[in-house]
Amino acid sequence: MAAVMKPRFQPPFVARSVVIDLDGTLIDTAGDLAAAANRMLAELGRPQVELPIIRGFIGNGVKELVRRTLRLMGEPSNELVNEAFTIYMKHYSEHLHDSSRPYPGVLETVEALQRQGRVLGCITNKRDELTQPLLKALGLHHFFEIILAGDTLPKRKPDPLPLLHASQVLGIPVEEMLLVGDSRNDTEAAFGAGMPVACVTYGYNGDQDVRELNPDAVIERFDELPALLA
Numbered sequence: 499m500a501a502v503m504k505p506r507f508q509p510p511f512v513a514r515s516v517v518i519d520l521d522g523t524l525i526d527t528a529g530d531l532a533a534a535a536n537r538m539l540a541e542l543g544r545p546q547v548e549l550p551i552i553r554g555f556i557g558n559g560v561k562e563l564v565r566r567t568l569r570l571m572g573e574p575s576n577e578l579v580n581e582a583f584t585i586y587m588k589h590y591s592e593h594l595h596d597s598s599r600p601y602p603g604v605l606e607t608v609e610a611l612q613r614q615g616r617v618l619g620c621i622t623n624k625r626d627e628l629t630q631p632l633l634k635a636l637g638l639h640h641f642f643e644i645i646l647a648g649d650t651l652p653k654r655k656p657d658p659l660p661l662l663h664a665s666q667v668l669g670i671p672v673e674e675m676l677l678v679g680d681s682r683n684d685t686e687a688a689f690g691a692g693m694p695v696a697c698v699t700y701g702y703n704g705d706q707d708v709r710e711l712n713p714d715a716v717i718e719r720f721d722e723l724p725a726l727l728a
C-alpha cells in the first residue's frame with residue numbers, strides 16, 4: 499500500500515479561517531503554570547521545581563503537567579495524581595493571569611486578521627474552565643468565533659478531531675483554514691486533518707526546534723503571520 503503522505507501547502511495560505519493554539523502561541527502561560535505546580539508541590543510537602551523544567555511539561559493539558567511534575571520524584575499512583583490535580587486546579591485557577599500575557603504582536607495581529615474578514619478560532623488542550631476566563635481576562639475572547647478546549651470534544655490534539663470539528667461548524671474546508679501552533683501536538687493534528695499549519699518558534703515544544711516538525715511555515719513573531727496569508 500502506498501504510504502500516506504502529508505498534504506503540502508505553502509504560503510500564501512488562503513486561510514479564510516485561522517485557528518490558533520493557546521499556550522505557547524497566543525499567551526505565554528509558563529510562569530503561572532509553573533507557579534501553580536510549585537504551590538501544589540509545597541502543599542504536598544515536596545521539593546520545588548524550576549520553571550524551565552515545568553515549561554517542558556506543557557502541551558497535553560494540566561493533568562498531564564501534574565503527572566509529569568510528580569514523576570520527577572518517582573512514579574506517582576493514580577490516587578496521588580488525582581489529589582495533586584485537585585490542589586493544582588485550585589491554585590492555578592486563582593492565579594490564571596498573574597504573569598500570563600499575550601506574546602508580542604498577538605493582539606494587533608488578531609485584530610488585523612479579523613478586520614480582513616477571516617474567521618478566528620482558538621483550539622487548545624487547556625481545559626475549558628481555564629481557557630474561557632484566561633482569554634477573557636487578557637482581552638482575546640471576543641475575537642474567536644469558535645473556542646475548542648481540551649475537554650470540549652472526546653479527543654484533543656494531536657488527534658485531528660478538533661480541527662475537523664471546527665471546519666464542519668464553520669463550514670470552511672480544512673485546506674482553506676490555517677492552524678497556528680507551537681508544538682508537535684499542533685502539527686500532528688494538522689497533518690491528520692489535512693490542514694495547513696504554521697509554527698511559532700517561541701513557544702513550548704520541549705527542546706526540539708519546531709522546524710524539525712516539518713510545518714508548512716515557521717514564524718518567529720506572531721505579527722509575521724499576515725504576510726503569509728493571501
Ligand SMILES: O=C(O)COP(=O)(O)O
Nearest residue numbers: 520521557558559622623
Ligand atoms: O494546556 C496545555 O498543556 C497546552 O495547551 P495548548 O494546546 O494551548 O498548547
Ligand SMILES: [Mg+2]
Nearest residue numbers: 519521522680
Ligand atoms: Mg501550545
